[in-house]
Amino acid sequence: xxxxxxxxxxxxxxxxxxxxxxxxxxxxxxxxxxxxxxxxxxxxxxxxxxxxxxxxxxxxxxxxxxxxxxxxxxxxxxxxxxxxxxxxxxxxxxxxxxxxxxxxxxxxxxxxxxxxxxxxxxxxxxxxxxxxxxxxxxxxxxxxxxxxxxxxxxxxxxxxxxxxxxxxxxxxxxxxxxxxxxxxxxxxxxxxxxxxxxxxxxxxxxxxxxxxxxxxxxxx
Amino acid sequence: xxxxxxxxxxxxxxxxxxxxxxxxxxxxxxxxxxxxxxxxxxxxxxxxxxxxxxxxxxxxxxxxxxxxxxxxxxxxxxxxxxxxxxxxxxxxxxxxxxxxxxxxxxxxxxxxxxxxxxxxxxxxxxxxxxxxxxxxxxxxxxxxxxxxxxxxxxxxxxxxxxxxxxxxxxxxxxxxxxxxxxxxxxxxxxxxxxxxxxxxxxxxxxxxxxxxxxxxxxxxxxxxxxxxxxxxxxxxxxxxxxxxxxxxxxxxxxxxxxxxxxxxxxxxxxxxxxxxxxxxxxxxxxxxxxxxxxxxxxxxxxxxxxxxxxxxxxxxxxxxxxxxxxxxxxxxxxxxxxxxxxxxxxxxxxxxxxxxxxxxxxxxxxxxxxxxxxxxxxxxxxxxxxxxxxxxxxxxxxxxxxxxxxxxxxxxxxxxxxxxxxxxxxxxxxxxxxxxxxxxxxxxxxxxxxxxxxxxxxxxxxxxxxxxxxxxxxxxxxxxxxxxxxxxxxxxxxxxxxxxxxxxxxxxxxxxxxxxxxxxxxxxxxxxxxxxxxxxxxxxxxxxxxxxxxxxxxxxxxxxxxxxxxxxxxxxxxxxxxxxxxxxxxxxxxxxxxxxxxxxxxxxxxxxxxxxxxxxxxxxxxxxxxxxxxxxxxxxxxxxxxxxxxxxxxxxxxxxxxxxxxxxxxxxxxxxxxxxxxxxxxxxxxxxxx
Numbered sequence: 023x024x025x026x027x028x029x030x031x032x033x034x035x036x037x038x039x040x041x042x043x044x045x046x047x048x049x050x051x052x053x054x055x056x057x058x059x060x061x062x063x064x065x066x067x068x069x070x071x072x073x074x075x076x077x078x079x080x081x082x083x084x085x086x087x088x089x090x091x092x093x094x095x096x097x098x099x100x101x102x103x104x105x106x107x108x109x110x111x112x113x114x115x116x117x118x119x120x121x122x123x124x125x126x127x128x129x130x131x132x133x134x135x136x137x138x139x140x141x142x143x144x145x146x147x148x149x150x151x152x153x154x155x156x157x158x159x160x161x162x163x164x165x166x167x168x169x170x171x172x173x174x175x176x177x178x179x180x181x182x183x184x185x186x187x188x189x190x191x192x193x194x195x196x197x198x199x200x201x202x203x204x205x206x207x208x209x210x211x212x213x214x215x216x217x218x219x220x221x222x223x224x225x226x227x228x229x230x231x232x233x234x235x236x237x238x239x240x241x242x
Numbered sequence: 243x244x245x246x247x248x249x250x251x252x253x254x255x256x257x258x259x260x261x262x263x264x265x266x267x268x269x270x271x272x273x274x275x276x277x278x279x280x281x282x283x284x285x286x287x288x289x290x291x292x293x294x295x296x297x298x299x300x301x302x303x304x305x306x307x308x309x310x311x312x313x314x315x316x317x318x319x320x321x322x323x324x325x326x327x328x329x330x331x332x333x334x335x336x337x338x339x340x341x342x343x344x345x346x347x348x349x350x351x352x353x354x355x356x357x358x359x360x361x362x363x364x365x366x367x368x369x370x371x372x373x374x375x376x377x378x379x380x381x382x383x384x385x386x387x388x389x390x391x392x393x394x395x396x397x398x399x400x401x402x403x404x405x406x407x408x409x410x411x412x413x414x415x416x417x418x419x420x421x422x423x424x425x426x427x428x429x430x431x432x433x434x435x436x437x438x439x440x441x442x443x444x445x446x447x448x449x450x451x452x453x454x455x456x457x458x459x460x461x462x463x464x465x466x467x468x469x470x471x472x473x474x475x476x477x478x479x480x481x482x483x484x485x486x487x488x489x490x491x492x493x494x495x496x497x498x499x500x501x502x503x504x505x506x507x508x509x510x511x512x513x514x515x516x517x518x519x520x521x522x523x524x525x526x527x528x529x530x531x532x533x534x535x536x537x538x539x540x541x542x543x544x545x546x547x548x549x550x551x552x553x554x555x556x557x558x559x560x561x562x563x564x565x566x567x568x569x570x571x572x573x574x575x576x577x578x579x580x581x582x583x584x585x586x587x588x589x590x591x592x593x594x595x596x597x598x599x600x601x602x603x604x605x606x607x608x609x610x611x612x613x614x615x616x617x618x619x620x621x622x623x624x625x626x627x628x629x630x631x632x633x634x635x636x637x638x639x640x641x642x643x644x645x646x647x648x649x650x651x652x653x654x655x656x657x658x659x660x661x662x663x664x665x666x667x668x669x670x671x672x673x674x675x676x677x678x679x680x681x682x683x684x685x686x687x688x689x690x691x692x693x694x695x696x697x698x699x700x701x702x703x704x705x706x707x708x709x710x711x712x713x714x715x716x717x718x719x720x721x722x723x724x725x726x727x728x729x730x731x732x733x734x735x736x737x738x739x740x741x742x743x744x745x746x747x748x749x750x751x752x753x754x755x756x757x758x759x760x761x762x763x764x765x766x767x768x769x770x771x772x773x774x775x776x777x778x779x780x781x782x783x784x785x786x787x788x789x790x791x792x793x794x795x796x797x798x799x800x801x802x803x804x805x806x807x808x809x810x811x812x813x814x815x816x817x818x819x820x821x822x823x824x825x826x827x828x829x830x831x832x833x834x835x836x837x838x839x840x841x842x843x844x845x846x847x848x849x850x851x852x853x854x855x856x857x858x859x860x861x862x863x864x865x866x867x868x869x870x871x872x873x874x875x876x877x878x879x880x881x882x883x884x885x886x887x888x889x890x891x892x893x894x895x896x897x898x899x900x901x902x903x904x905x906x907x908x909x910x911x912x913x914x915x916x917x918x919x920x921x922x923x924x925x926x927x928x929x930x931x932x
Binding site for chain 1: 375399405406407408409410411412417419420421422423
């Protein structure tokens with residue numbers, strides 16, 4: 023493994039300046055106010071997230087500098103945080119940031135096939151962005167949705183119960199700007215067993231839950 | 243007071259002592275990489291594991307405080323097994339390149355691998371490699387060797403106050419770096435090399451120059467500022483290869499500034515290695531007898547009042563006393579050691595000393611810094627003040643009158659000139675109240691603040707501020723020149739009817755001064771010496787030598803046994819590490835030889851005799867390495883103060899004297915950080931107060 027953490031000479035073009043929009047500034051102030059005085063630095067993570075959202079899902083150096091200066095902390099401390107957490111992107115990503123989970127539970131039920139389907143459909147490898155800038159594909163460690171494995175996170179939403187086929191459909195819909203439904207792609211509700219409810223029938227009935235609802239799984 | 247047993251030996255320690263510290267008190271060695279007694283404790287290398295009876299697993303002794311009835315074992319089978327395991331993990335990604343590593347021979351990892359290393363590797367995968375980082379002209383990186391102990395990060399954060407290095411990334415990809423590939427903007431960055439336990443950070447100017455076992459090590463004293471840092475000079479043959487700090491808790495703890503460490507390559511360049519005499523307007527190489535005869539011919543028949551001597555910043559006490567005695571014998575009282583034009587009463591010893599002592603900073607609770615930039619004028623003292631800030635945090639009170647610069651600790655900026663000082667002195671300013679309420683207030687007056695016509699009045703004005711307490715003298719004068727306090731103690735100042743610096747300049751202009759003897763004085767305006775016959779004694783072909791009519795080649799601080807008195811008034815002895823080049827000689831011997839040629843033979847022939855003469859002249863030279871209190875300072879009111887802002891005397895930290903001006907490394911630093919680089923610091927690193 024070779025590489026370097028830091029601003030690379032051949033890295034992405036870095037914007038020259040960054041400042042929160044008025045709306046985000048108000049949000050940032052609200053976030054900072056949650057922490058006791060003298061502990062404002064604790065707000066670094068939500069503020070970096072806010073900055074990332076504002077700059078198109080990545081964190082240019084100036085944005086990190088801006089957040090660090092705003093919180094009165096050394097800039098290097100913001101870089102440390104931003105490089106530690108994989109949720110901060112230090113270079114630009116596509117409009118749809120596809121993060122396929124390949125940790126053990128997902129892998130056991132076919133995440134390798136999902137990754138392959140994505141690669142093939144998008145024509146890119148892991149860590150790459152499509153030429154039209156619409157998709158970036160990476161593999162990530164466990165995102166904690168193992169019950170509905172295999173799964174992927176695209177921008178803020180989880181897409182679960184993936185198969186190579188429905189993954190391609192999902193990507194096509196995203197590419198065409200059609201609406202997509204986050205959550206299970208097989209119609210499963212929540213995290214109920216794929217074969218329908220298997221226990222507590224009597225209690226559910228006693229609580230007045232209808233048979234149809236039981237079969238479909240209780241709404242929240 | 244918890245009492246515990248370590249390897250069956252009972253010991254009582256102060257509350258809060260960690261196990262590793264208790265072990266050290268007993269002389270038991272515990273291997274460590276990340277733990278450093280002057281830095282915070284992260285406990286991330288795990289090398290210092292010890293066994294604690296009753297604990298389910300080995301404990302990290304650096305982070306575990308001692309508790310009553312603890313039973314610790316540092317030499318048990320479990321401990322060895324644990325440390326061997328840690329060592330194996332550390333070596334997984336550490337290259338086995340000791341033969342080509344600059345740290346080889348003085349590497350903690352190498353040494354400890356001898357004790358705890360496995361004789362073969364069980365890791366068959368590829369080792370990771372990490373790209374080099376750019377940390378400036380002084381630090382060479384080899385980041386693949388890094389074991390992520392984070393000592394450098396903590397040093398930069400805590401001691402240097404330049405939080406610019408961090409631990410970036412995560413898991414196997416974690417790296418030490420600056421993220422933005424910029425040089426570390428600290429005058430203490432050279433110490434990063436010392437704190438690094440492996441060969442990841444090494445000295446760039448010293449790269450591949452020597453092995454530690456080839457070097458002759460000489461304990462000495464640093465002369466690039468007036469702190470008097472204790473150093474060790476490592477030399478090979480005639481060349482000083484490097485300078486390292488020596489531990490002295492009362493002075494520099496274990497740090498030295500970058501100029502002290504890296505200006506030494508200037509010792510090889512621009513050297514005066516033979517006498518010169520100006521013939522027909524051109525300096526021509528000469529022999530010692532010719533040079534001395536040329537001086538004798540010129541001095542002959544000249545009245546003593548027409549002769550003057552100016553001592554430079556690096557003049558040692560032995561040379562100063564010899565020159566003073568010679569000038570006395572010639573009948574001259576025109577002596578001046580304050581070549582910056584400083585004006586204060588030299589008879590008042592407490593008025594020109596750092597009376598609280600450097601170690602006293604650890605007791606101080608309020609600071610008033612007047613007309614000085616301690617970060618450049620005395621980086622080690624500045625680091626000590628920062629250390630005090632880290633201890634006191636929100637109770638730390640500091641104020642600055644002068645320039646508003648990043649000093650690595652927070653302070654209240656009061657104003658730029660003496661008017662503000664007068665407000666504080668006369669109690670009109672709110673900060674006067676802070677000083678009044680402080681238990682151990684410290685006032686630090688920079689030497690630059692009195693280097694102006696109303697200097698004495700400014701000194702008297704600061705004297706009005708009450709900073710003395712029972713057993714505490716808070717008046718501190720911060721010098722920049724290593725030789726200054728020694729010269730003042732000897733009395734290398736205008737005598738009865740003698741001329742001071744301006745007087746000498748005036749005299750040289752009108753012809754009232756015919757001969758000027760410069761003892762390593764390069765910082766004066768040479769054009770003001772008029773048509774005077776200039777004798778320059780020194781080691782570098784700098785400003786003084788260019789103006790000189792006769793050059794007497796002297797020895798640099800690494801080339802002579804010499805005494806320096808630091809700004810606290812602590813006499814310390816520098817020792818000869820290498821011989822002066824060519825025909826250059828130890829300075830007091832040159833003066834002694836000249837005196838003989840002039841027929842004014844001085845009454846000493848050996849270093850011992852000179853030092854006895856020194857002790858007669860000033861008792862400070864009797865008690866080497868210690869500070870004797872100068873008593874309370876008292877100042878006579880001396881004129882009025884002009885309303886001119888204080889000017890910081892140092893424009894470029896990296897070039898302040900003949901040696902550093904000749905140093906290629908210091909030239910690189912100047913290029914990197916620029917003249918006046920400190921204001922740039924404010925732009926790059928904010929929030930140095932964390």
